[in-house]
Amino acid sequence: MSVYIIRRLLSTIGVLLGVSLLVFLMLHLTPGDPVAIMIGTEGMADPQMVANLRRELGLDRPLYAQYWLFLRRAAVGDLGRSIRTNEQVRVEVMARFPATAELAVAALVLSTLIGVTAGVTSAVRQYSLLDHASMVGAMLGASIPVFWLGLMLILLFAVRFPLLPVSGRGAPFTEAMALLFQGDASTLLRALRHLVLPAVCLGLSRAAVVARLTRSSMLEVLRQEYVRTARAKGLREQAVVYRHALRNALIPIVTIVGLQFGFLLGGAVIAEVVFSWPGVGRLAVDSILARDYPVVQGCVLLVAAIFVVLNLSVDLLYGWLNPRIRYQ
Amino acid sequence: MESGTASVWRRLLRHRLAVAGMLIVGGLILVALLARPLAPYDPIAQNLGNAFQPSSREHPLGTDEFGRDILSRIIFGARVSLLVGVVSVGIGLVAGALSGLIAGYAGGVVDVSISGVMDVLLAVPGVLLAIAIVATLGPGLFNVMVATGISSVPVFARLARGSVLTVKETEFIEAVRALGGTTGRVLFRHILPNIAAPLVVMASLHMASAILTAAGLSFLGLGAQPPTPEWGAMLSRGREYLRSAPHIATYPGIAILFAVMGFNFLGDGLRDALDPRLKV
Numbered sequence: 001m002s003v004y005i006i007r008r009l010l011s012t013i014g015v016l017l018g019v020s021l022l023v024f025l026m027l028h029l030t031p032g033d034p035v036a037i038m039i040g041t042e043g044m045a046d047p048q049m050v051a052n053l054r055r056e057l058g059l060d061r062p063l064y065a066q067y068w069l070f071l072r073r074a075a076v077g078d079l080g081r082s083i084r085t086n087e088q089v090r091v092e093v094m095a096r097f098p099a100t101a102e103l104a105v106a107a108l109v110l111s112t113l114i115g116v117t118a119g120v121t122s123a124v125r126q127y128s129l130l131d132h133a134s135m136v137g138a139m140l141g142a143s144i145p146v147f148w149l150g151l152m153l154i155l156l157f158a159v160r161f162p163l164l165p166v167s168g169r170g171a172p173f174t175e176a177m178a179l180l181f182q183g184d185a186s187t188l189l190r191a192l193r194h195l196v197l198p199a200v201c202l203g204l205s206r207a208a209v210v211a212r213l214t215r216s217s218m219l220e221v222l223r224q225e226y227v228r229t230a231r232a233k234g235l236r237e238q239a240v241v242y243r244h245a246l247r248n249a250l251i252p253i254v255t256i257v258g259l260q261f262g263f264l265l266g267g268a269v270i271a272e273v274v275f276s277w278p279g280v281g282r283l284a285v286d287s288i289l290a291r292d293y294p295v296v297q298g299c300v301l302l303v304a305a306i307f308v309v310l311n312l313s314v315d316l317l318y319g320w321l322n323p324r325i326r327y328q
Numbered sequence: 329m330e331s332g333t334a335s336v337w338r339r340l341l342r343h344r345l346a347v348a349g350m351l352i353v354g355g356l357i358l359v360a361l362l363a364r365p366l367a368p369y370d371p372i373a374q375n376l377g378n379a380f381q382p383s384s385r386e387h388p389l390g391t392d393e394f395g396r397d398i399l400s401r402i403i404f405g406a407r408v409s410l411l412v413g414v415v416s417v418g419i420g421l422v423a424g425a426l427s428g429l430i431a432g433y434a435g436g437v438v439d440v441s442i443s444g445v446m447d448v449l450l451a452v453p454g455v456l457l458a459i460a461i462v463a464t465l466g467p468g469l470f471n472v473m474v475a476t477g478i479s480s481v482p483v484f485a486r487l488a489r490g491s492v493l494t495v496k497e498t499e500f501i502e503a504v505r506a507l508g509g510t511t512g513r514v515l516f517r518h519i520l521p522n523i524a525a526p527l528v529v530m531a532s533l534h535m536a537s538a539i540l541t542a543a544g545l546s547f548l549g550l551g552a553q554p555p556t557p558e559w560g561a562m563l564s565r566g567r568e569y570l571r572s573a574p575h576i577a578t579y580p581g582i583a584i585l586f587a588v589m590g591f592n593f594l595g596d597g598l599r600d601a602l603d604p605r606l607k608v
Contacts, residue, residue, distance in 0.1 A: 026460060145585065266453025285548050
């Protein structure tokens with residue numbers, strides 16, 4: 001097991017290095033002069049500025065030296081400065097990250113709750129009307145474009161039934177929690193109300209994936225002998241389903257839920273744009289449209305690094321949950 | 329081989345969702361091919377005096393902010409979406425299957441390096457990877473196709489590699505090699521046909537996600553540029569008039585939903601029909 005963990009850690013480091021190379025190359029594979037792209041034609045008129053930027057980016061050195069410099073800087077959290085705001089990229093990206101994390105966690109909780117409930121219900125009543133309905137629902141959910149769903153939710157909740165806010169973030173969650181402990185619940189409520197629609201929009205398609213996987217995993221487990229034993233010894237059906245079957249069926253579900261989080265971080269881009277949520281995804285899109293490359297690099301690097309670390313944790317957790325798995 | 333194809337067809341036709349998928353996809357292809365005779369109006373001709381019309385006899389789905397007929401734009405949009413799907417799945421399938429085949433068959437250093445590159449590409453969540461590639465290449469419909477294509481390469485590569493690893497140890501491959509079959513012959517005449525089934529299933533499912541991702545990128549303003557009748561871009565424009573003219577954003581979304589659903593159904597049906605062991 002420890003050999004496996006060490007090997008897995010080493011390969012994670014390798015992948016992270018690869019990702020950093022990919023992000024580094026993003027700027028250099030861009031057609032044209034990166035400096036011209038960054039500062040535009042007006043900026044190019046100022047040779048001093050061009051030379052400064054070239055030196056700051058290390059563009060006057062060979063490519064491998066540039067990558068080494070990029071890596072050394074990135075290792076201490078220095079990802080350069082935003083072209084638009086001249087702010088440190090790390091500061092800009094980290095300022096946006098809590099909002100994205102909040103949204104992704106909320107969507108994850110929502111999709112897991114809906115997905116597991118629907119999947120278990122479907123499996124327990126296989127081929128019933130409920131089963132067919134939830135599986136057709138899952139198919140539909142997996143095919144709905146997130147941006148369209150978002151717009152339809154806005155149409156419904158802002159125009160027809162103005163019940164929930166459809167734009168922006170109410171308050172940072174940590175701040176809301178701190179205020180809650182001081183006896184002020186209204187901020188938390190405001191934060192949650194703002195979170196509902198973006199989280200539903202983002203989580204629904206993932207719920208569909210979780211539901212389908214839960215159903216097939218549960219069906220597999222319900223056929224096992226120990227489930228028959230549990231029934232034979234007279235346990236209530238509920239205990240059989242939840243205590244004996246679901247617990248074992250959860251193993252593959254944990255894996256997929258862990259992976260979902262990474263996809264939610266990536267997929268949050270669209271939900272953030274639709275609901276004007278001030279997260280990393282919107283920052284990335286705004287920066288692409290403004291050709292603010294250092295910020296785009298920072299966003300991609302952060303999300304990819306989190307995704308890689310999550311994958312590692314899920315893998316290790318999987319081994320702990322299911323000791324039958326032998327690592328080689 | 330004939331009986332194999334026949335039995336796949338039989339299973340496919342018995343699969344209700346697969347039939348629904350085939351009907352939707354078939355309809356989509358037909359609409360794309362016959363866009364010109366089918367569309368009642370020119371999809372890009374503006375008529376400002378006729379803007380923001382709701383559904384009517386003349387314009388069944390209404391008109392947009394430039395007075396263009398939305399139905400005609402959706403019909404022509406089928407061409408764009410199918411093209412995006414075919415090109416990006418084509419890139420993913422060819423590049424992915426080829427590198428997976430080589431990695432799986434060659435093994436050793438070749439396998440380690442190809443798999444390493446794929447692991448890195450898989451480390452960036454799909455949508456974000458596509459966005460990063462578009463950021464590198466610059467916005468535009470063609471670059472979106474390339475981006476969604478590249479971001480699906482690792483999925484196809486991993487699938488092909490895994491399948492090759494199982495097939496290459498079988499006795500018939502050993503027999504072909506013993507009879508003097510060249511590496512190319514072994515790979516393309518004997519291994520490829522045996523790993524085709526999962527690749528076909530994945531291709532169909534990826535048509536769905538490619539259409540979705542590409543429409544998403546266009547929605548973000550990174551893909552098709554005006555006046556191209558692209559569903560995601562239409563939705564994006566409609567967003568500005570959501571309160572006053574909700575129909576502009578509503579109908580293109582339904583078109584995307586149907587197209588994606590069609591390929592998802594078909595992919596699911598194909599999986600069940602081609603590989604009964606995988607049935608869930």
